Amino acid sequence: MHIISDIEETRKLIKDLRYKYGIIGFVPTMGALHQGHESLLVKAKQECDAVIVSIFVNPVQFNPGEDFDKYPRQLEKDSEICFKNRISLIFAPSIQQMYPEGLNNTLTKIVPPQIYQDKLCGKFRKDHFNGVATVVLKLFNIIQPDKAYFGQKDAQQLIIIKKVVRDLNIPVEIIGCPIIREPDGLAMSSRNTYLSFESRQKALSIYKSLCRVKELYESGIKDPQSAVDEAKKALHNDVIIDYFECLNAESLFSVEKLKDKTLVAIAAKVDQIRLIDNIIL
Numbered sequence: 001m002h003i004i005s006d007i008e009e010t011r012k013l014i015k016d017l018r019y020k021y022g023i024i025g026f027v028p029t030m031g032a033l034h035q036g037h038e039s040l041l042v043k044a045k046q047e048c049d050a051v052i053v054s055i056f057v058n059p060v061q062f063n064p065g066e067d068f069d070k071y072p073r074q075l076e077k078d079s080e081i082c083f084k085n086r087i088s089l090i091f092a093p094s095i096q097q098m099y100p101e102g103l104n105n106t107l108t109k110i111v112p113p114q115i116y117q118d119k120l121c122g123k124f125r126k127d128h129f130n131g132v133a134t135v136v137l138k139l140f141n142i143i144q145p146d147k148a149y150f151g152q153k154d155a156q157q158l159i160i161i162k163k164v165v166r167d168l169n170i171p172v173e174i175i176g177c178p179i180i181r182e183p184d185g186l187a188m189s190s191r192n193t194y195l196s197f198e199s200r201q202k203a204l205s206i207y208k209s210l211c212r213v214k215e216l217y218e219s220g221i222k223d224p225q226s227a228v229d230e231a232k233k234a235l236h237n238d239v240i241i242d243y244f245e246c247l248n249a250e251s252l253f254s255v256e257k258l259k260d261k262t263l264v265a266i267a268a269k270v271d272q273i274r275l276i277d278n279i280i281l
């Protein structure tokens with residue numbers, strides 16, 4: 001397994017891998033790999049001949065005051081996980097390598113349509129999805145994968161990336177993979193490492209509240225607001241909601257009635273730690 005930070009070297013190696021093996025799979029990450037990421041690696045390995053993982057904590061998708069500085073960085077541990085999963089190459093560039101001409105005002109950015117950004121996390125994390133779309137497009141241009149794998153946990157990210165790929169005719173197949181949960185239901189996330197034991201117990205109520213919406217839907221409740229209002233009662237008192245919404249899982253438009261395939265998404269702070277989760281009815 002190669003671990004490379006240089007863009008040109010990465011391109012050369014991938015050219016060889018493509019020639020030798022064929023279909024190139026790609027799993028973009030910010031590192032701090034957990035079983036959620038591993039499920040993407042496993043799927044990519046099943047479907048592709050060689051798999052590349054990128055590890056890059058992208059400054060452009062963090063706003064001032066967010067957790068860019070404290071985001072967990074553990075290249076050695078991540079490399080072991082990749083090695084175990086027979087990954088061909090880890091691309092782990094520096095900020096200087098990815099953004100040699102600097103950030104913000106001097107950087108060309110990909111701006112996904114505002115109607116996709118004005119919802120859910122986009123309402124609370126201004127420009128976040130410009131930063132995500134920009135780095136993902138840069139990574140696609142460097143790696144040129146045939147297939148790329150993203151987790152359904154970041155549902156809005158997945159929808160926006162699919163939209164950008166369609167709109168800009170990027171020759172890559174985007175594959176969404178199911179959320180992986182701890183045995184107690186907590187959605188796996190690199191940010192779970194910030195949770196103390198007590199906060200983690202409170203955080204469990206987030207998934208419980210999503211399951212409550214599903215239960216209500218299955219018992220015949222079709223009005224999204226009534227279902228969400230009732231489900232909020234399952235949340236621990238210390239869980240502060242950013243949003244708790246029912247949306248169309250492809251367009252992100254609000255739904256008037258709950259039906260199969262509706263996305264139910266929540267973001268909430270537990271003792272200052274922001275977590276997101278969702279289910280599809």
Ligand code: PAF
Nearest residue numbers: 028029030058132135154
């Ligand atoms: O989901 C993530 O880890 C990041 O947003 C991504 C897609 C790797 C872009 O930095």
